[in-house]
Structures are given as structure tokens and as C-alpha cells.
Amino acid sequence: MGFKVKTDKRIDNCAPGNRKMKTPALKYGTWNVRAMTPGFSDDLQEVNDAGKTAVIDRELSRLQMDIVALQETRLPETGSVRERDFTLFWQGKPSDEVREHGKGFAQKQKTFYDDLSAAIRRIPDRELLFIAGDFNARVGVDHNSWPTCLGQFGTGKMNENGQRLLELCCHHGLCISNTFFNTKPQHRVSWRHLRSKHWHQLDLILTRCVNLSSIKITRSYQSADCDTDHSLVCSNVKLRAKRLHRMKKEGRPRIDTSKTCDQRKVEEFARVLEVSLPGPPTANAQDRREHFRDAVYNAAMSTFGKKTSKSADWFEAHLEEMTPVIEAKRNALSEQSLQVLHAARSKVQQCARQCASDYWLQLCSQIQIAADTDNIKAMYDGIKQALGPTQKKTAPLKSATGEVNSRQQMERWVEHYTELYARENVVTEDALNAIECLPELEELDREPTIDELSVALDSFAFGKAPGKDGIPAERTSLDRARGAGSTMPSPFATEPILSDIMATLKATSDQMGSRMEAKMEELKQALKQEVRDLKDDYAALRSDLRGMREEMTKL
Numbered sequence: 055m056g057f058k059v060k061t062d063k064r065i066d067n068c069a070p071g072n073r074k075m076k077t078p079a080l081k082y083g084t085w086n087v088r089a090m091t092p093g094f095s096d097d098l099q100e101v102n103d104a105g106k107t108a109v110i111d112r113e114l115s116r117l118q119m120d121i122v123a124l125q126e127t128r129l130p131e132t133g134s135v136r137e138r139d140f141t142l143f144w145q146g147k148p149s150d151e152v153r154e155h156g157k158g159f160a161q162k163q164k165t166f167y168d169d170l171s172a173a174i175r176r177i178p179d180r181e182l183l184f185i186a187g188d189f190n191a192r193v194g195v196d197h198n199s200w201p202t203c204l205g206q207f208g209t210g211k212m213n214e215n216g217q218r219l220l221e222l223c224c225h226h227g228l229c230i231s232n233t234f235f236n237t238k239p240q241h242r243v244s245w246r247h248l249r250s251k252h253w254h255q256l257d258l259i260l261t262r263c264v265n266l267s268s269i270k271i272t273r274s275y276q277s278a279d280c281d282t283d284h285s286l287v288c289s290n291v292k293l294r295a296k297r298l299h300r301m302k303k304e305g306r307p308r309i310d311t312s313k314t315c316d317q318r319k320v321e322e323f324a325r326v327l328e329v330s331l332p333g334p335p336t337a338n339a340q341d342r343r344e345h346f347r348d349a350v351y352n353a354a355m356s357t358f359g360k361k362t363s364k365s366a367d368w369f370e371a372h373l374e375e376m377t378p379v380i381e382a383k384r385n386a387l388s389e390q391s392l393q394v395l396h397a398a399r400s401k402v403q404q405c406a407r408q409c410a411s412d413y414w415l416q417l418c419s420q421i422q423i424a425a426d427t428d429n430i431k432a433m434y435d436g437i438k439q440a441l442g443p444t445q446k447k448t449a450p451l452k453s454a455t456g457e458v459n460s461r462q463q464m465e466r467w468v469e470h471y472t473e474l475y476a477r478e479n480v481v482t483e484d485a486l487n488a489i490e491c492l493p494e495l496e497e498l499d500r501e502p503t504i505d506e507l508s509v510a511l512d513s514f515a516f517g518k519a520p521g522k523d524g525i526p527a528e529r530t531s532l533d534r535a536r537g538a539g540s541t542m543p544s545p546f547a548t549e550p551i552l553s554d555i556m557a558t559l560k561a562t563s564d565q566m567g568s569r570m571e572a573k574m575e576e577l578k579q580a581l582k583q584e585v586r587d588l589k590d591d592y593a594a595l596r597s598d599l600r601g602m603r604e605e606m607t608k609l
Contacts, residue, residue, distance in 0.1 A: 079290060079291065079292055079293070080120050080121070080290075080291045080292075080293055081118060081119050081120045081288055081289070081290050081291070082119070082120055082121040082122065082123075082184065082186065082288065082289060082291065083119060083121075083122050083123070083186065083259070083286055083287050083288025083289060084122065084123045084124075084125070084186035084187050084188065084257050084258075084259060084286075084287050084288075085110075085122055085123070085124055085125070085257070085278070085280075085282075085284065085285075085286045085287070086124075086125040086126055086188040086245075086256075086257060086282060086284035087106070087110060087124050087125070087126065087127065087280055087282050087284075088126055088281070088282040088283065088284070089106070089126060089127065089128040106280060106281065107135055107137055107142055108137055108138075109279075109280045109281075110124075110137075110140075110142075110280045111137035111138055111139055111140045112138075113278045113279065113280055113286070114139070114140055114278075114286075115138070115139040115140070116278075117275055117278060117286070117288070119286075119288060122140075122286070122288070123186040123187055124142075124144075125187055125188040125284075126188070127144045127146060128146065129144045129146045130146050130147060130148065130149040131145075131146060131148065131149060132144065132145045132146070167218055167219075167222055170185075170222065171222060171225070171226065174226050174228075175226075179262075182261075182262075182265055182268075183228075183260075183261060183262050183265070184259065184260070184261050184289075184291075185228070185259070185260040185261070186257075186258070186259045186260070186287075186289075187257070187258070188256055188257050188284065189215060189219055189256065189257075189258050190215050190256055191213065191215035191216040191218070191219040191256065191258065192210050192211060192212055192213045192215070192216045192254055192255065192256070193208055193212055193216040193219065193220060193230055193233065193255070193258070194208055194210060194211050194212030194216060195208040195209065195210070196208075196212065197233075200220050200223075200224065202224065202227075202229065202263055203220055203223035203224055203228060203229045203230060203263070204220065204223075204229070204230060204233050205229070205230070205231075205232075205233035205234035205235070206233070206234075207233050207234065207235060207236050207237070207242060208230075208232075208233040208242075208255065209239075209242050209243055209253070209254070209255045210252075210254050210255065219258075223260065227262055227263050227264070228260045228261065228262060228263065229260065229261060229262070229263045229266055230258050230259075230260055231259045231260070231261055231266065231269050231272040231289055232255060232258055232259060232272050232287065233255075234266065234269075234272070235271050235272055235273065237271070237273045240253075240274075240276060241273040241274050241276075242255060242273070242274070243255050243274065243285070244256055244257040244274045244284055244285040244286075244287050245257070245283060245284050245285070246283065248283075256284070257274070257284060257285070257287040258287075259272055259287060259289050268291055268292055268293065268294065269289050269290070269291050270289075270290045270291070270292055271289070271290050272287070272288070272289040272290075273287070273288070274286065274287045274288075275287075275288065305522070305524065306351065306520075306523075306524030307355070307360045307361070307524070308360070308361040308519075308520065308524070308526075309351075309354045309355055309358050309359075309360070309361060309520075309524070309525075309526055310358045310359045310360060310361045310362070311358070311361070311516070311526050312432055313358045313359070314358065315427055315429060319357055319358060322357050323353055323354060323357040323358070326353040326356060326357055327349060327350065327353040330349045330352065330353055331346070331349050339561070347523045347525060350525050351523065351524050351525050354525070354526075367413075368409055368410045368412075368413035368414070369406075369409070371409075371413050372409035372412070372413065375405060375409055376402075376405060376406065376409060379398070379401050379402045379405045380402060382398050382401070382402075383395075383398040383399055383401075383402050385398075386398040386399075414440075417436060417439065417440055418440075420432070420436050421433055421436035421437060421440070424436060431516070450463075451463050451466045451467075453466060454469065501560065514527035515527060
């Protein structure tokens, strides 16, 4: 018994770089090849002329198979042979024993099914499981008696081996995929009896019932020939890629934008930026942009500092003052002196009251300064810090019958939206015609100018989260940072930087345009291929209808 694995490399459809990932397909099957040896020698490595392995390799390559389980290879020991497209692995009986059958079916039937059941139990239920081979089992067409493991498209009558196989499938939650697809009659069978000339379904492919939806089709190929009376049976499987949870890249520390109202800090930032801004004159637009980004961020971080946490209360804000008096109180407990303990406790209370008073006075002063300078965001942040965290309240929901239910709110929302979106709304032609058609704005297709980009930079809103570069809008909008009517000199000229940004935007636009053209060309080619396939299917259908018409005429 052996199997073949394709050795060439296919293009991975689910590469990380693809924006629209396709589901990878796997085509695997089973084939009773009736001996692998060509008749000259038992050692395949000593055969120089074309052997049966080369014929099998050519047939599987023609049918675009990926993995195939082979039965009755009749090769001794273990080994492998590499052909042009496939590599054959086998494991047979020892050299001193008679090799009449494949290894799997040389045992007694009861022993075979016991070993197979034990092997299935060792595989975790969450793993995909496919069992392919020549079971010598006829499962029949009794779908009503075996609804979970037998489909409606079986063939023939059930025999003893088929009964045992169906019991095994029922016990382990497996199903016979050959019987679940409505294919042509000649594609459901794989072996013809020599005397009765009746076709039977002996080569089967089993899988778990929960994974049956991943199999697109299971059928036999009568055209595959390697001097055997069994047909190749294969399944086309669409593998569902496991969703990978990628960790978010850690961003840069945020800049404390609350200090941008301090005129001294702004002037210091301008001086630091003027020193660190000049970069290499021969660098391209991308390098100059990155240098500009890093220079602005480093200058802002060194001047305004890192943004601190908002959740610090009065104790954490005065932790350095509270720690010594708390330690003194703790040491007074071990001195066994009541007077010293009372003095230490009184000092802790006085220090705590003074720290809390200073904290609230400072917070009120910050809120008043923010209100006087029209810094609405800082004022509301201070009010939120003074009032504490907002309490989240959940209101009870009513069920579909009108009963108030405070639990299972998520299930109630699911039920509500399911009923809402399950409704079929009919939109009439008059309603569509009544919608006003807006004119096309051709000016949106034109490239933005330097003035438009300057206006966009000046219109950034303050107090928003920075992007990947870590630079907040307070520092990007240069005219706002300097203030209207300010006499502070500009730390650098904005015209070259805006030109570099425009060049980068144009290069990015051209690159996206070329990618779109390539994608459109791929879609055109795929559509042409689909049209050709439909024409071939139509021609084959017409041929089948013509043949059926001739047979009906003869009858």
C-alpha cells in the first residue's frame, strides 16, 4: 500500500500579500493499481526502461491530482521513487512473504476494522480526516437507514463489508463522500465484475460529516489507465485557511499636546526643529519625507514631552510625599509606643489632607486656565477627571412577547435584527427614477495643487489621535502652531516639503493605476477562460443529448 505526493510547487493562493485571498484547492483520490512492479525486477531503482510508476505519474499529472492513495502496490519493505511530477512512497510486507494484496487488506476483516477504528480514535476531532482506499465494500442505496453516513446517490446492493463499513462510519461520525454528489452513472462506479459485467462502487473516500461541505465533488475517472481494472476516484476539496490573529504593531509614544499653548515651549520647539531639519540634499522624495517625519517627532517629543496617563488620582500624583510618612507610621507600629504611633498617624492624616487639597486646587486651576484660553477640550478633560469615570448603565430589553428581560440581551438583539433584515423590501421602478441624479464632478479627478494641500494641512482638527508617524495635528498644521499674527520666524520653508509630498502622492497614484490595470487584465483573462469552459460544457451537453436522442430512436 502506498501514496503519491506531488513534488512541484504551486502558487499559494492565500499568501499574506494578497488583498483578496482565494480558498486553496486540494485534489486527492484513491486508485487500486494492481501491482507497481513492471515485471523485470522487484527493485524499482534497477529498472531503466519506462515502468508502471512512470505511467501512473503521467496519468495523475494529466488529471492534475495532488495526493493519491494507491492500493495493492505489491512492493516489499518500505521505500520511495521519485518520478517527474510525483514521488511514490510505499510500505509493504517483508521480502520473504507472499505479496498477493496490499498491506491494509491482507488482514482479517474484523482485525482490519478494529485497527482502523483505533487509528481514527487517535486523531483529534478538530483535525480534518480523509480515508481513501479500496474497501471491497458495497454500501448500496439505503439512505433512509443510514441518513448521516450514506447519501442519496449510491449504487448497487449492500454486502457484508459494506455493512461493517457503515457501522464504522456511524460510530465515528464519518460519511462516504462518493454517495453525496449527483454525478453521471459512469462517474459513481470504479470497478466492473469480470463475469457479470456489472459496475460497482468499491473505491471509497470517507470524511467527517462536519467536513463534508468542504468537498466540492467526488467522482471516478474512467480515462485514467495504468493496466488495472479499477478506476481512479478523486475528490476536490476547498481548504479553509485558518484565521491568523496578528498582533498590532506597537506605535510611538504620544506627544503631550496640552503644552502647545505655552509660547516658550513653541519657540523652543522651533529652535530645535531648525537645527535637526536639514537633511541630505541628494535623497529621493521618500527618504526626505521620512527624515522630515522623524525630525518633527523627535523635536516635539524632546520639547513637549510624553503624554501622561489621565487616571492618576491625588494619591498617585503626590506619591513621593506620601511614601515617607507612611513608612514612618509603619515603623512606629513596631516600637510599642502609643505616643509615637499617635504622632505618626496624625502626621499621615495632615499630609494626606494637604496633598488632596493641593491636587484639587491644581486641577481647578488647570480647568480655569483652559476655559480662559478657549481650550474646550482641556476644560472638558479636567471636568471628566474631577467627576471620575462614567458609569455604564444598561437598560432592560423587551422580548418579542413584550416581557421585560434584563438577561440575554445579546440574543434579543440578534433576534431583532434577524427579523428586521429578513424582511423583503420591494423597490419599484418609479422610486428609483425619482432619485435625483447628481452631476459628475470632473475636478475631483485632477491632481491637487500646492495651495489645496496647504489648506488641507491647515484644516486639521486638534485633539485627535496621531497616525503611524506619531505626529499630532498640532505640529503638522504649521500656521496654526505659530498662531495668527505671530512674529515667530518659521523654522523651515514649507514649499520644498510640500513639493516632496506631492511627488510622493503622484508616484503612489501611478503605482496604484498600474496595479489596477494588471488586475483588470487578470480579470479579463479569467472571464475568457470561464466563457471557454462554458462553451466546452455546452458542447459536451449537446453531444450527450444527441447520443440520448439516438438511443431513444433505436428503442
